[in-house]
Amino acid sequence: MQTPWTRRIVAAAAVAIVFGGAWDVARVRGATQADAKARTVWDGVYNQAQAARGKERYVKECSSCHLADLSGSDQAPPLSGEPFIIQWENRTAGDLFTSLRTTMPQGTPGQLTSQAYVEIVAYLLQANAFPAGSEELTRDADLLKTIQIVRGKP
Amino acid sequence: MRKPMRLLVTIVAVALLGLIAGAQTRQFRSVTDEMLRNPSAGDWLYWRGTGQSQGYSRLDQINRSNVGQLQLAWAWEMEAGNQQAAPIVYDGVLYVASPGGTVDALDGATGDLLWQYRHEVEGEARRAGSAIRGLSIYDDKVFLNTVDARIVALDARTGKVVWNVAVADPKKGFSYSAGSIIARGKVISGLQGCARFYDDKCAITAHDAKTGKELWRTVTIARPGEPGGDTWGDVASMFRAGTDMWIPGSYDPDLNLIFWSTSQAKPWTREARGTDGDALYSNSTLALDPETGKIVWYHQFVPGETQDMDEVFESVLVDAGGRSSIFKMGKLGILWEIDRRTGNFVHATDLGYQNILRVDPKTGKVTYSRDMIPKLNQELDMCPSFGGVKSWRAMAYSPETQAFYIPTQLTCQKITFLDVKKVEGGGGVGQGRRDNYQHPVSGGEIGEFLAMSTSGEILWKKRQRASFNTAALTTAGGLVFVGDWNRYINAYDVKNGNLLWQTRAATSAQGFPISYAVRGRQYIAVPVGVGAASWGTEIPIKLTPELKRPNSGNSIMVFALPQSPAAAPRR
Numbered sequence: 001m002q003t004p005w006t007r008r009i010v011a012a013a014a015v016a017i018v019f020g021g022a023w024d025v026a027r028v029r030g031a032t033q034a035d036a037k038a039r040t041v042w043d044g045v046y047n048q049a050q051a052a053r054g055k056e057r058y059v060k061e062c063s064s065c066h067l068a069d070l071s072g073s074d075q076a077p078p079l080s081g082e083p084f085i086i087q088w089e090n091r092t093a094g095d096l097f098t099s100l101r102t103t104m105p106q107g108t109p110g111q112l113t114s115q116a117y118v119e120i121v122a123y124l125l126q127a128n129a130f131p132a133g134s135e136e137l138t139r140d141a142d143l144l145k146t147i148q149i150v151r152g153k154p
Numbered sequence: 155m156r157k158p159m160r161l162l163v164t165i166v167a168v169a170l171l172g173l174i175a176g177a178q179t180r181q182f183r184s185v186t187d188e189m190l191r192n193p194s195a196g197d198w199l200y201w202r203g204t205g206q207s208q209g210y211s212r213l214d215q216i217n218r219s220n221v222g223q224l225q226l227a228w229a230w231e232m233e234a235g236n237q238q239a240a241p242i243v244y245d246g247v248l249y250v251a252s253p254g255g256t257v258d259a260l261d262g263a264t265g266d267l268l269w270q271y272r273h274e275v276e277g278e279a280r281r282a283g284s285a286i287r288g289l290s291i292y293d294d295k296v297f298l299n300t301v302d303a304r305i306v307a308l309d310a311r312t313g314k315v316v317w318n319v320a321v322a323d324p325k326k327g328f329s330y331s332a333g334s335i336i337a338r339g340k341v342i343s344g345l346q347g348c349a350r351f352y353d354d355k356c357a358i359t360a361h362d363a364k365t366g367k368e369l370w371r372t373v374t375i376a377r378p379g380e381p382g383g384d385t386w387g388d389v390a391s392m393f394r395a396g397t398d399m400w401i402p403g404s405y406d407p408d409l410n411l412i413f414w415s416t417s418q419a420k421p422w423t424r425e426a427r428g429t430d431g432d433a434l435y436s437n438s439t440l441a442l443d444p445e446t447g448k449i450v451w452y453h454q455f456v457p458g459e460t461q462d463m464d465e466v467f468e469s470v471l472v473d474a475g476g477r478s479s480i481f482k483m484g485k486l487g488i489l490w491e492i493d494r495r496t497g498n499f500v501h502a503t504d505l506g507y508q509n510i511l512r513v514d515p516k517t518g519k520v521t522y523s524r525d526m527i528p529k530l531n532q533e534l535d536m537c538p539s540f541g542g543v544k545s546w547r548a549m550a551y552s553p554e555t556q557a558f559y560i561p562t563q564l565t566c567q568k569i570t571f572l573d574v575k576k577v578e579g580g581g582g583v584g585q586g587r588r589d590n591y592q593h594p595v596s597g598g599e600i601g602e603f604l605a606m607s608t609s610g611e612i613l614w615k616k617r618q619r620a621s622f623n624t625a626a627l628t629t630a631g632g633l634v635f636v637g638d639w640n641r642y643i644n645a646y647d648v649k650n651g652n653l654l655w656q657t658r659a660a661t662s663a664q665g666f667p668i669s670y671a672v673r674g675r676q677y678i679a680v681p682v683g684v685g686a687a688s689w690g691t692e693i694p695i696k697l698t699p700e701l702k703r704p705n706s707g708n709s710i711m712v713f714a715l716p717q718s719p720a721a722a723p724r725r
Contacts, residue, residue, distance in 0.1 A: 065284070073327060074349040074398055074420070075284065075687070077585050082572055086586040103692050107235035107253060107283045107685035110705040 040148045041093065044133020046122035051132060054123025057116050061105050070127055076106075080127050085151055093137065094145030097121050114139050182311045184293045185244060190336055191407045196671030198243040201288030201333055202548060202625075203668070205405035206471040209550030210628045211669035215676040216715060217631030221645045221655045224713045227677060228265030230258065232708040235283025237683025238546060240333065240402075240625075240666035241710065242289050242296075244310070248670070248679065250710055251286040251333070255300045259313060263672040265712065269313030275302045275324070285686065287546065287666070288333025288402050290341065292363045297341050299330035305343060305361055317366030321345065321359055326352050326579075332402045337412050337444040339363050344374075344399025349420040350581040356397045358414050358440070360447060370447030374399070374416050376434040385457075387429030393576050396420030397436050401546060404469040406478075406494060411450060412442045413480060413494065417466035421574040421584035424460045425530050428576075432457035437465045439480060441497060451497035455482075455490060456511070456520055461528055461571070462540045462583070463510065465490075468548040474556065474608040481608065483549060483560060485542025488513055489610055503610030507564060507593060509537045528571045531586070539567035539590045541689040548666065550626035550634060552648045555605070557613050559634045559648070561622035562602045564593035565693055590693055600697060603636055605651065614651035620701055621694050624680065627667040635678060637663020639694045640701050643680050643711075659711055661704045664690060675714055683708030 039045060059068060065076035072078035077087070088096055101117045103109050112120075121144075122137045138144060185199065193199050195212040202209045216224065232239065235253025242249050248262045255273030260266065290297045295307045295316055302324040307316040322328035322345055329347035336342070340360040348356035355377075360369040374397040376382030378390075386394050396419040403414035419433035427433065438454040455465040465484035471494060472479055480494045487505035492498060499518035511520045528534045547561040570586035592600055601622045604615035620640035627635040628648060637643040639662045645655040665681025684706055685691065694701060 071580075072582055072585075074347060074583060077588075078582060083586055086570055086572065087588070099692075102695055105283075106687075106691050107237075108706040109684070109691065109695075 038146055038148060040150045040154055041125055041130040042150070042153045044131050045093065045147050046125055046132060046137035047134060048126075048132045050119055050122040050136045051126035054119035054121070054126075057112070057120050058123050061112065062120065065106070079124055084124070084128050088149045089151045091149055092145045093121060093125075093147040093149060094141055096124070096149065097141065097144050182294060183245065185291050187338060187407070190292070196243075197245065198241070198668045198670045199291060200335060201240040201242065201290075201402050201666065202468060205335065205337075205407060207404040207468050207548070208470055208472065208628070209548055209626060210552060212630045213669050213671055213676045214630040215671070216629065216633065216669075216678065218633065218647055218654060220715055221631065221633055223715055224645070224655050224657070224678070225716060227712045227714040229709055229711045230260055230265050230267075232256075232258070232681075232683065232710060233283070234706055234708060236285040236685030236687075237664050237681060237708040238285040238287050238666070238686055239681040239683070239708075239710065240288040241668055241679055241681070242291055243668065243670035244291050246672040247310075249289050249291065249296050250681075251289050251298055252708065253285055253685065254283045255286055255298060257289065257296065257298055257308060257313065259296075259310070262670055262677060263675065271298070271306075271308050271313040271315070273298065273300050273306065275300070284329070285331045286333065287331055287400075290334045290336050292336040292339065292341070295363060297334050297363070299333050299343050301329050301331070303328040303330055303345065303347070305334065305341060305366065307341075307363070307366060319361065319366045319368070321368070322354060322357075326350055326354055328354070331400050335403050335405055335412070336363065337405045337407075338410075340369060340444055342403065342412055342414075342444065344403065344414050346398035346400045348398050349395055349583055351392050351395060351576065351578055353392055355394075356399065356416070358399065358442060358447065360444065372440075372442060372447040372449065374435050374440070382434035385432040385434045387431045389427060389429050392578060393428070394419075394433075395581050399466060401466050401468060404471050404480075405444075406471055409478070409495060410444065411494070412444050413439055413469040413471070414442065415439045415466050415469055415482065417464045418459045418462055420581065422460065422462045423528050423530065423571045423584055424458055425528070426571065426574045426584040430458055433459075437463075437484075439465075439469055439482065439492065439497070441494070453492050453497040453499065455484065455518075456486070461510065461534070461536060461569075463508075464542065467544065467546065470549065470551055470558070472551055472608060479608075481551075481558065483544045483558075485538060485540075485544065486510065487538065487543030487562060489558070489606060490518070491608070501610065503606070505543060505562070507537060507543045507562070507595065528569070530571055530573050533568055533570050533587070535566070535568050537566035537593055538563075539565040539688070539693070540569075540588065541565050541590070541687075541693050545687075545689050546625075547622060548625035550628040552628040552634065554630070554632060555607070555613065555648050557605045557607045557648070559626040559628055559636070560604050560606060561624065561626055561636055562604065563621045563689055563693065564596035564600045564602055565590050565697065566593050567591065590688070590697060592697055600693075601638060605634075605648065616646075616651060619698055621689065621698075623690060624663045625666040627669060627678070629669055635667050635680070637667065637680055637682070639664075639690065639703065641682075641703060657713075660709070661707050662690065675717070678713045679710055680713070681708070681710050
């Protein structure tokens with residue numbers, strides 16, 4: 001049974017699909033998901049192809065300090081396992097994205113595209129054993145903030 | 155043509171060719187031990203000026219009365235990466251290493267490029283763009299320590315490689331970010347990147363300046379069975395890590411001693427290391443005989459240090475009160491004075507910004523405060539943060555005021571330390587969650603620049619929102635130069651801290667400012683740029699978010715007085 005309210009959302013989505021194009025579709029879909037339920041990194045928020053691109057970027061942009069196996073160095077903290085989860089638990093994918101975009105790579109922060117930063121976030125999620133899903137992690141900073149990083153599967 | 159005529163033409167031609175060649179290749183006089191001991195006031199031959207590392211220039215053409223007229227003479231863009239450049243100058247040529255290991259030789263008066271050397275790392279581009287602090291010069295060579303743990307000797311006239319030697323295995327994490335210093339024809343260097351568990355350890359080495367041959371190697375970790383070996387308890391040799399030397403040392407030619415300081419043991423905490431022993435020779439200053447590398451004495455400032463509070467920083471050699479002393483300040487913000495003949499403790503003054511330990515000002519003995527020794531997986535609230543009250547921004551000394559000029563940063567952190575697996579090739583520091591915050595006493599002004607006498611009295615201090623972000627430079631003109639993260643470069647009166655000149659750069663002032671002279675004109679050179687560990691990145695970006703700097707761009711800016719009123723640029 002549809003309520004008048006959900007009918008209105010569906011109608012709005014339909015209008016967006018017809019008139020707004022792909023960008024709006026992604027936005028509305030994301031927004032409705034976010035409204036429906038706060039997601040966590042256990043919900044398959046990135047996909048394998050995106051993480052694979054993120055890995056390539058990581059090797060090129062990050063591994064000189066954080067090392068190819070993400071184990072870190074005296075110059076840079078590890079990005080996998082307990083050091084990663086303790087730093088980021090109870091924060092959001094948006095916090096991680098913003099931190100990377102504003103401070104990394106250290107010598108030239110912000111030099112990558114937002115797509116590249118999101119791909120690196122996807123790779124870090126994969127490297128920390130959070131499951132892949134069917135869709136790519138969004139580039140929308142506001143939507144990223146709705147994805148919680150939590151330690152254990154809720 | 156008759157024979158005598160032909161001979162004359164030949165002679166003239168040869169003479170002309172010689173003149174042209176002479177004009178193209180600068181007359182180069184070899185750098186001698188005597189020059190290093192008694193340098194010309196216009197040269198800057200060590201990373202902090204001289205072997206004493208005072209960061210002080212004897213030049214006084216730029217002084218209190220005219221510094222307000224200082225203007226840009228030239229600037230030069232450097233390579234991208236973590237900027238913490240420490241240029242040197244010899245006979246009118248400025249040599250500077252960019253992050254990653256590109257060396258530029260620039261005409262000190264005009265900024266013209268004379269030659270460039272670009273270091274390439276074999277295979278993986280490990281740590282390309284990481285910081286290089288300092289170069290050294292001796293005979294006819296400039297010496298570069300590289301990110302892949304090599305030492306490269308360049309012909310000072312041409313930049314051509316004379317020798318290039320491997321010192322440690324970069325695949326095991328070994329690296330250099332600190333330049334070498336010269337002592338009696340030897341290139342002395344300290345390794346870093348020693349946080350991994352291998353049998354190879356951090357070490358100070360000497361190489362023959364002429365040939366690159368390694369003459370000695372002094373490991374800075376006491377292994378089982380060696381003197382001090384019991385200070386690591388029963389930790390196996392392989393798992394004794396750290397003592398990285400990411401800051402260059404000092405040299406006293408009269409005592410003929412090298413002074414080099416080490417950073418903490420790794421992993422950072424006692425619990426993760428598996429010993430609450432002193433862990434020699436971590437967080438110590440070592441006095442070495444340059445002929446043999448023998449440790450003549452050592453002084454450990456914080457035995458068994460357990461939360462990344464480095465004392466690795468510059469050793470400033472000052473004769474004060476009839477004593478030959480070394481003054482140091484590390485992340486805890488304690489000014490230490492030790493006797494450089496014996497290593498004996500003389501005095502300590504705590505700035506009062508750390509909440510970790512108490513230091514007895516009479517004996518130098520430190521006692522950890524209650525609950526300030528971290529327990530694994532438990533959050534600890536500590537001041538300062540890993541950024542330190544003081545870090546690589548070296549202090550400078552002024553003989554005029556007999557005081558140090560010290561760039562500091564006022565932060566704290568909530569931190570959780572983690573264990574580190576004891577496996578070969580593993581290791582690391584054991585950092586968990588870190589959240590920086592403004593030091594409660596800062597009132598949001600996290601930048602502090604202070605003048606402190608050799609006996610520990612504060613002469614004056616400046617607090618501001620932006621972090622001070624360069625080493626200090628003192629001059630005989632009664633000035634101290636320092637720059638900040640918010641792109642300002644300042645000149646203060648050493649006596650009272652009055653601001654006498656200020657300009658704003660394209661990006662953060664960042665690195666080691668120097669002064670030199672060419673043909674009677676004094677210059678002030680200030681590196682500006684980005685990167686530089688948490689002090690220069692996350693801390694200002696997150697704690698002073700309204701201050702902005704560009705995302706990239708490293709350069710060196712060189713200032714001088716107008717040559718004559720007519721030569722001054724028009725508005």
